Amino acid sequence: MWEVHSSDKIRIKDIAERSGVSVGTVDRVLHNRPNVSGKARAKVEAVLKEINYQPNMYASALAYNRKYTFCCLLPDHDRNAYWTNVEKGLQQCILNRGDFHLSLITEYYDQFEGSSFAVAAERIWDKKPDGVVIVPQNFDVTQAFCRRLQEQDIPFVFLDSNVPEIEPLAFFGQDSLKSGYFAGRIFMMQAGEHARRILLMKLMSKGRVASRQQEYREVGFREYMTTYYPDCEVVELSLQLDGEDGYESRIRAFLDEHPDVRHCITFCSRAYILGEYFQRNGLKDFHLFGYDMVERNVECLKQGTIDFLIAQHPWKQGYNSVKALFNHIVLKKAVQQCNYMPLELLTAENYIYYTADEK
Amino acid sequence: MWEVHSSDKIRIKDIAERSGVSVGTVDRVLHNRPNVSGKARAKVEAVLKEINYQPNMYASALAYNRKYTFCCLLPDHDRNAYWTNVEKGLQQCILNRGDFHLSLITEYYDQFEGSSFAVAAERIWDKKPDGVVIVPQNFDVTQAFCRRLQEQDIPFVFLDSNVPEIEPLAFFGQDSLKSGYFAGRIFMMQAGEHARRILLMKLMSKGRVASRQQEYREVGFREYMTTYYPDCEVVELSLQLDGEDGYESRIRAFLDEHPDVRHCITFCSRAYILGEYFQRNGLKDFHLFGYDMVERNVECLKQGTIDFLIAQHPWKQGYNSVKALFNHIVLKKAVQQCNYMPLELLTAENYIYYTADEK
Numbered sequence: 001m002w003e004v005h006s007s008d009k010i011r012i013k014d015i016a017e018r019s020g021v022s023v024g025t026v027d028r029v030l031h032n033r034p035n036v037s038g039k040a041r042a043k044v045e046a047v048l049k050e051i052n053y054q055p056n057m058y059a060s061a062l063a064y065n066r067k068y069t070f071c072c073l074l075p076d077h078d079r080n081a082y083w084t085n086v087e088k089g090l091q092q093c094i095l096n097r098g099d100f101h102l103s104l105i106t107e108y109y110d111q112f113e114g115s116s117f118a119v120a121a122e123r124i125w126d127k128k129p130d131g132v133v134i135v136p137q138n139f140d141v142t143q144a145f146c147r148r149l150q151e152q153d154i155p156f157v158f159l160d161s162n163v164p165e166i167e168p169l170a171f172f173g174q175d176s177l178k179s180g181y182f183a184g185r186i187f188m189m190q191a192g193e194h195a196r197r198i199l200l201m202k203l204m205s206k207g208r209v210a211s212r213q214q215e216y217r218e219v220g221f222r223e224y225m226t227t228y229y230p231d232c233e234v235v236e237l238s239l240q241l242d243g244e245d246g247y248e249s250r251i252r253a254f255l256d257e258h259p260d261v262r263h264c265i266t267f268c269s270r271a272y273i274l275g276e277y278f279q280r281n282g283l284k285d286f287h288l289f290g291y292d293m294v295e296r297n298v299e300c301l302k303q304g305t306i307d308f309l310i311a312q313h314p315w316k317q318g319y320n321s322v323k324a325l326f327n328h329i330v331l332k333k334a335v336q337q338c339n340y341m342p343l344e345l346l347t348a349e350n351y352i353y354y355t356a357d358e359k
Numbered sequence: 360m361w362e363v364h365s366s367d368k369i370r371i372k373d374i375a376e377r378s379g380v381s382v383g384t385v386d387r388v389l390h391n392r393p394n395v396s397g398k399a400r401a402k403v404e405a406v407l408k409e410i411n412y413q414p415n416m417y418a419s420a421l422a423y424n425r426k427y428t429f430c431c432l433l434p435d436h437d438r439n440a441y442w443t444n445v446e447k448g449l450q451q452c453i454l455n456r457g458d459f460h461l462s463l464i465t466e467y468y469d470q471f472e473g474s475s476f477a478v479a480a481e482r483i484w485d486k487k488p489d490g491v492v493i494v495p496q497n498f499d500v501t502q503a504f505c506r507r508l509q510e511q512d513i514p515f516v517f518l519d520s521n522v523p524e525i526e527p528l529a530f531f532g533q534d535s536l537k538s539g540y541f542a543g544r545i546f547m548m549q550a551g552e553h554a555r556r557i558l559l560m561k562l563m564s565k566g567r568v569a570s571r572q573q574e575y576r577e578v579g580f581r582e583y584m585t586t587y588y589p590d591c592e593v594v595e596l597s598l599q600l601d602g603e604d605g606y607e608s609r610i611r612a613f614l615d616e617h618p619d620v621r622h623c624i625t626f627c628s629r630a631y632i633l634g635e636y637f638q639r640n641g642l643k644d645f646h647l648f649g650y651d652m653v654e655r656n657v658e659c660l661k662q663g664t665i666d667f668l669i670a671q672h673p674w675k676q677g678y679n680s681v682k683a684l685f686n687h688i689v690l691k692k693a694v695q696q697c698n699y700m701p702l703e704l705l706t707a708e709n710y711i712y713y714t715a716d717e718k
Contacts (some may be wrong), residue, residue: 003463003464007521055627064634103362104362106362106363116443174712175712178709178712181708182706182709184706185706185708186706189548192551202705273561332503340712341712342703342704342709342712342713342714343708343709343712344701345704346708347541347544347545349537349541349544349702350537350541350701350702350704353533353534353537353699353701353702354701355701
């Protein structure tokens with residue numbers, strides 16, 4: 001039998017007893033107040049070190065009663081898209097800290113337009129933020145904004161994709177290289193050793209994919225393929241993000257041209273474009289691997305036109321990003337720099353137990 | 360752009376304004392105090408209903424300043440086993456509620472001995488617990504103890520395996536039937552259509568496996584096999600839990616007898632018994648699927664002798680079980696009855712992102 005008590009935390013009284021000084025002296029040392037002899041201070045500090053004392057920064061921060069403005073810079077998006085879950089997490093973290101005066105202001109940018117990021121960043125700058133959550137765009141515009149923040153000692157957190165060279169306070173997102181490598185392993189386990197050709201679908205706009213995450217996932221995936229399936233050809237199908245009108249004929253043309261392709265993968269969150277095509281056309285013999293628990297992907301999982309999705313806790317990424325800013329700025333607590341989300345593999349059998357929206 | 364504020368919670372002042380009564384009247388209604396006219400009470404209650412008001416039970420409970428004793432009834436286990444993570448979660452939830460006077464007392468029972476459960480339960484009974492977390496043993500002994508608790512209105516939570524007929528306050532664990540079914544799907548995706556015979560390893564003691572969880576996982580697995588692979592034979596290898604001495608020769612004899620078997624699965628947390636055998640004997644051509652992130656299993660994942668593990672957040676099960684008791688008993692909050700853990704599929708590539716010990 002063992003027992004544990006909620007009072008197993010250390011109290012000022014205990015510190016005083018251990019140091020052989022009065023409670024008042026301990027209190028004066030803890031709050032850096034005068035009228036403590038050097039000897040008494042040394043005794044108390046030795047005990048604090050011994051017990052690894054964590055001061056109650058929460059109470060101190062409350063007493064300080066300051067207002068804090070946090071800002072976020074997110075990609076513009078539809079309702080119910082991947083980013084909506086990120087937003088819910090960001091908001092919930094603010095609402096859960098009702099004892100403090102926190103505000104969160106969100107601005108959006110176009111993922112394919114560097115100047116759009118700079119404009120939204122300018123609007124954030126004008127808010128005089130105490131801290132910022134950023135989904136990085138391309139390196140140059142992201143770095144330009146972050147340098148300004150750093151010059152003013154304004155901490156920022158990267159969400160979704162990391163740019164370690166810019167040295168954010170923290171990063172929350174998946175390890176994209178590993179994620180693509182892992183996707184390759186599961187995907188090829190299903191495709192089997194005899195697959196000669198597989199389809200990689202990319203959604204492009206202005207000649208590129210939406211995010212660094214997607215680029216890096218592909219790098220990881222291709223590394224897996226080169227190592228273990230050097231003879232399997234990866235054929236790309238590029239669709240334009242601008243509209244769904246042309247998808248049907250582009251996909252049909254691709255499949256006509258590659259009648260041996262039965263296994264498809266994508267690193268964007270819209271695997272459903274292929275899944276819904278298979279469904280509309282009654283194609284049952286195809287296997288599809290994608291990313292993210294967005295509504296239309298989930299419907300395809302249920303219908304059997306998507307076999308696997310990798311999910312990445314968008315809600316938690318949002319929640320933890322704000323929490324990192326709060327802990328660092330308000331509570332003066334140490335924050336872990338690199339925070340990889342789990343690589344969750346979801347199928348028709350287990351997706352219902354995955355909670356994208358956590359409480 | 361949107362903004363959210365931590366003050367977006369409703370205040371008593373707002374309720375007063377909306378109801379057209381004084382703050383004092385709202386306060387008297389909220390605390391069920393006298394001297395409120397029927398008309399004023401009705402107005403306030405209408406507003407409370409409209410805004411779905413949640414009273415601050417935390418502050419009320421603190422003011423009440425009572426002591427609470429929670430107890431747990433867990434299977435006896437080695438250090439660093441699966442249950443160790445459950446215990447860490449149970450303890451952390453108590454330590455995180457340092458504002459309250461909570462104690463947690465844990466008693467252990469032998470999973471293969473009904474009378475051992477009854478003896479440990481008796482010891483818990485003597486502590487006059489306010490609430491109990493129970494890992495169910497067989498139906499009769501579990502029910503006998505729970506009936507006594509129910510007669511005294513002492514709430515209890517089931518952890519790991521559920522017995523819904525006994526009607527616990529809450530349950531935290533995996534959906535074992537679905538878990539076994541899911542395991543079957545991934546396992547056979549790897550084994551391929553041509554697998555004619557696969558090995559199911561069971562650890563037995565006194566003629567049975569350790570838990571209802573393991574039994575149900577097997578039911579789910581066999582359902583999958585019967586539906587999709589009716590011609591694939593499932594051959595059982597039973598090992599005795601009492602000691603590892605005999606394992607080597609039993610496994611060797613089995614494999615000699617079934618030279619075509621290359622795919623092995625187990626629903627207990629000791630897949631490493633087979634994994635370490637493969638490693639010791641330099642057998643590279645075997646595939647193994649198991650459960651739980653215990654140390655020796657993880658080592659086999661790294662070495663490549665286990666391909667897949669299903670993990671089930673033991674830390675979170677422990678934490679959430681105590682939290683459910685706390686919310687129900689201390690804060691008088693509603694608690695969700697059935698709480699399935701995610702079915703996490705882990706491989707050498709993604710296990711490092713799975714956090715068994717959460718903070």
